[in-house]
Amino acid sequence: MSSNILPAWATFIWPVSLALIGLCGSPALNGLAETVHRRHLESPAIPHRARWLAIVTALLFGLAGWRFGLTLRTGVSCFYVAVLILVTATDLEHRLIPNRFILPAILFALVAGFIATWMTWKASLLGGAVGLVFFAVAYVLAAVVYPGKIGLGMGDVTLATFIGLAVGFPGAIVAVVLGVLMGGLVSVLLLVTRRVTLQSALPYGPYLVVGGLVAMFWGQAILKWYLRM
Numbered sequence: 001m002s003s004n005i006l007p008a009w010a011t012f013i014w015p016v017s018l019a020l021i022g023l024c025g026s027p028a029l030n031g032l033a034e035t036v037h038r039r040h041l042e043s044p045a046i047p048h049r050a051r052w053l054a055i056v057t058a059l060l061f062g063l064a065g066w067r068f069g070l071t072l073r074t075g076v077s078c079f080y081v082a083v084l085i086l087v088t089a090t091d092l093e094h095r096l097i098p099n100r101f102i103l104p105a106i107l108f109a110l111v112a113g114f115i116a117t118w119m120t121w122k123a124s125l126l127g128g129a130v131g132l133v134f135f136a137v138a139y140v141l142a143a144v145v146y147p148g149k150i151g152l153g154m155g156d157v158t159l160a161t162f163i164g165l166a167v168g169f170p171g172a173i174v175a176v177v178l179g180v181l182m183g184g185l186v187s188v189l190l191l192v193t194r195r196v197t198l199q200s201a202l203p204y205g206p207y208l209v210v211g212g213l214v215a216m217f218w219g220q221a222i223l224k225w226y227l228r229m
Contacts, residue, residue: 011066011069014065014066014069014070015062015063015064015065015066016062016065017065018061018062018064018065018074018078019058019059019061019062019065020058021061021078022057022058022059022060022061022062022078022081023054023057023058025057025082026050026053026054026057026058027050027054029053029057029082029085029086029089030049030050030053030054030089032086032101033049033053033086033089033090033093036090036093036094036096036098037093037094040093040094040096043093043094043095044093045093046089046092046093049089049093053085053089056085057081057082057085060081060085060213061078061081063217064077064078064081064217067217072115072116072117073116073117073118076112076116077216079105079108080105080109080166080212080216081213081216083101083102083105083162084163084209084212084213085209086101087101087102087155087159087205087209088205088206088209091155091203091204091205091206092203092205092206095153095203096155097153097155097156097158097159097205098155099155099158102155102158102159102162103158105162106128106158106161106162106165109124109128109162109165109166110124110125110128110165112124112165112166113125113128113165113168119168120168123168123169124165124166124168124169125165126168126169126172127164127165127166127167127168127169127170127171127172128161128162128164128165128172129164130164130169130172130173130176131160131161131162131163131164131165131172131175131176132157132160132161132164134160134176135152135156135157135160135161135176136157138152138156139152139153139154139156139157152204153204155205156204156205156208159205159208159209160175160176160179160208163175163208163209163211163212163215164176166212166216167212167215167216167219170219170223171215171216171219171220171223172215174211174214174215174219174222174223175208175211175212175214175215175216175219176208176211177211178207178210178211178214178215179204179207179208179209179210179211179212180207180211182207182210182211183204183207183208186207187202190202
């Protein structure tokens with residue numbers, strides 16, 4: 001019986017430990033978000049940003065530990081989670097995904113793709129290509145359809161590229177489809193309730209982030225479920 005209890009305790013302790021690490025590390029993310037906010041004081045900061053950053057980081061770090069165990073994948077996933085949380089904060093506050101955050105993250109994901117054991121480097125590169133091409137095309141179309149207005153930004157293109165590299169192929173398809181569906185649904189709801197107008201600029205990054213997180217943790221399960229249907 002004791003041989004069964006120990007793995008159960010280990011399975012419990014590891015996610016909790018990672019959650020505490022995420023909680024203790026969240027002030028660093030808040031500090032980085034604050035440096036961006038100080039340069040763009042014309043937009044208000046998210047109320048209680050430090051608090052929700054701490055909660056979300058702890059929960060997602062714990063989820064990574066629960067899903068992937070004591071593995072390299074867990075550590076890499078925690079880094080990806082930290083980047084996604086940070087750019088969500090900056091995009092919500094200022095419609096900005098800073099290159100100084102996302103470009104090093106893309107470089108990290110490129111290198112990680114070659115040492116990952118949970119997917120091949122070809123899958124990582126193909127996932128990055130899916131994110132890059134889809135949102136680059138969407139960026140151009142938005143500029144043509146809404147000339148002179150802010151549609152998608154280049155930050156959305158680089159974010160989609162990063163997510164694609166992080167989740168690989170075909171996970172990138174799950175991330176893109178979910179991001180587009182959620183973004184479209186929320187935009188329609190806001191228009192119907194007259195919270196925004198067709199001229200309003202809405203941050204698209206958070207929807208991509210949610211799609212990327214779902215693909216990171218459950219992408220394979222979603223694809224298997226879809227194919228069975």
